[in-house]
Amino acid sequence: MLNVTNLKKAFKLPDGTSLPILHIPEFHLDAAEQAVLVGQSGGGKTTFLHCIAGITAPDSGKVEIDSIETTRLSEAGRDRVRAAKLGYVFQTFNLLSGFTALENVRLGMTFASGRHDLKRATDLLNRVGLGERLHHKPGALSVGQQQRVAVARALANRPKLLLTDEPTANIDPANQQTIIDLIRECCQAEGIALLMVTHSSEVAGQFDRVESLSDFNQVLETASAEA
Ligand SMILES: Nc1ncnc2c1ncn2[C@@H]1O[C@H](COP(=O)(O)OP(=O)(O)OP(=O)(O)O)[C@@H](O)[C@H]1O
Ligand SMILES: [Mg+2]
Incomplete structure (x- = not known):
């Protein structure tokens, strides 16, 4: 369902040098498979997810999602595939501040399919424990509550x-397990493949497949002048 081949990503620094972050020869995820991705802060986990999602274009290499080679698509094409096939919980949430919790969830559906499934949106918000906060905007929600909307x-x-x-990361331990269970149960019930970044060994320990980025990322982390 997800195939990554020979993916490379470097960032250009202001002084013109190139800072390599990712060189991933191969990474695969089967349909409905659940895996956790761990690794040190600054190691490139978010950059890797952004490359998979097509938010960031890799410098070279191939990303294939559900048999579509997204690295061959234009930015607009990648946006369409992301809306139709991907769910993404950002480290920084990226909720729309002018809209309520319920509207944020329903807007995600509109971008993807143009349909508003009010019942599913309400059910999901109930399940993350926000049934009493449907009409709050992000500014009126706690950080952990915003993450649950996301x-x-x-x-x-x-x-x-x-x-x-x-x-x-911003949710208290009792609610943390509820959210992890919700994500995993929902993915299992609906055949959704899951790649979850976490710094929590308690969370990682619950998964059959735990991938450490440094084990399959072959980048040499030294900035070099552009040729
Ligand atoms: N736009 C950018 N320009 C230059 N360097 C960047 C840019 N974005 C990220 N980096 C660098 O890329 C590296 C990987 O960042 P990334 O956010 O992917 O790490 P991470 O593994 O998700 O870390 P954390 O666990 O702290 O979230 C970092 O060292 C960061 O400084
Ligand atoms: Mg990160």
Whole structure:
């Protein structure tokens, strides 16, 4: 369902040098498979998820999602595939501040399919424990509550692949397990493949497949002058 081949990404620094972050010869995820991605801060986990999602274009290499080679598409094409096939819980949430919790979840559906499934949006918000906060805007929600809206929004459209970047980093331990269970149960019930970044060994320990980025990222982390 997800195939990454020979993916490379470097960032250009202001002094003109190039800072390589990713060189991933191969990474695969089967349909409905669940894996956790761990690794040191600054190692490139978010950059890797952004490359998979087509938010960032890699310098070279191939990303294939549900048999579509997204690295061959234009930015608009990648946006369409992302809307139709991907759910993404951003490390920084990226909720729309002018819209309520319920509207944020329903807007995610509109971008993807043009349909508003009010019942599913409400059900998901109830399941993340925000049934009493449907009409609050992000500014009137706690950080952990905002993160829970982001989880509901990412699941709303029944994606084929869910990418989550530390989805419980700002949530207290009791609610953390509820959110992890919700994400995993929803993915299992609906056949959604899941790649979850986490710094929590407690969360990682619950997964059969735990990938450490440094084990398959072959980048040599030294800035070099552009040839
Ligand atoms: N736009 C950019 N320009 C230059 N360097 C960048 C840019 N974005 C990210 N980096 C560098 O790329 C590296 C990887 O960043 P990334 O956000 O992917 O790490 P991460 O593994 O997600 O870390 P964390 O666990 O702290 O979230 C970092 O060292 C960062 O400084
Ligand atoms: Mg990160």
